Amino acid sequence: MSTEIVLSKQDLRAVTAFAAACAESVLGIFEADRPDDSRPRDAIGAAWAFARGGERGKPLRDTAWAALKAAKDAHTAPAREAARAAMAAAGAAYLHPLAKATQVKHILGAGAHAARAAELVADGDATDHIGRAVRRATPVVVDVLGRFPAAPEGGGRVGELIRVLDADLRSLTRT
Numbered sequence: 001m002s003t004e005i006v007l008s009k010q011d012l013r014a015v016t017a018f019a020a021a022c023a024e025s026v027l028g029i030f031e032a033d034r035p036d037d038s039r040p041r042d043a044i045g046a047a048w049a050f051a052r053g054g055e056r057g058k059p060l061r062d063t064a065w066a067a068l069k070a071a072k073d074a075h076t077a078p079a080r081e082a083a084r085a086a087m088a089a090a091g092a093a094y095l096h097p098l099a100k101a102t103q104v105k106h107i108l109g110a111g112a113h114a115a116r117a118a119e120l121v122a123d124g125d126a127t128d129h130i131g132r133a134v135r136r137a138t139p140v141v142v143d144v145l146g147r148f149p150a151a152p153e154g155g156g157r158v159g160e161l162i163r164v165l166d167a168d169l170r171s172l173t174r175t
Helices: 009-024 027-033 039-051 058-073 077-094 101-121 127-136 139-146 156-171
Strands: none
Touching: 009 039, 009 077, 009 101, 009 127, 009 139, 027 039, 027 077, 027 101, 039 058, 039 077, 058 077, 077 101, 101 127, 101 139, 101 156, 127 156, 139 156
16 A cells, blocks of 8 residues: 555645634634634635645744644633634645545644634534534545555544544445
8 A cells, every 4th residue: 555645736725725714713713712812713724825826835824833832821721622613724835645544634633623612602513513514525525545555543532533533424425
């Protein structure tokens, strides 16, 4: 079995657009907690810029790190998860073409962190948010995900949500 997966720039843009849409759906949770902190919004904006044809470089990576720092500065758990979703959206552009289960986090991390943020706000129910994330996934995103092994074990609740998203999206390819 090959250890490398073929990924085009268009594949990376589709995955990043999916991640940005997932993160954007919970951005308000972070902004309600830290209204003067634009770092997660900036990371999502940079992800959208790449998804729409921009370059993948240091500024995109820097916004991801800044969003992670914003997560550490958040006052509430839902806000922290929303900022992590923004970090993962900017990081999605760096999906590596390696046939490793850990790479699935680049595809589904933003969706899982966003679902966790929504779950914390909704008193423990991420079902609706997971369903919206599945509906956001384009056929290209589902195809790219299918090139990788299933999501790995571990990762706490966010890891569980990654595996739920992974299973739900992979089920779309079955006929």
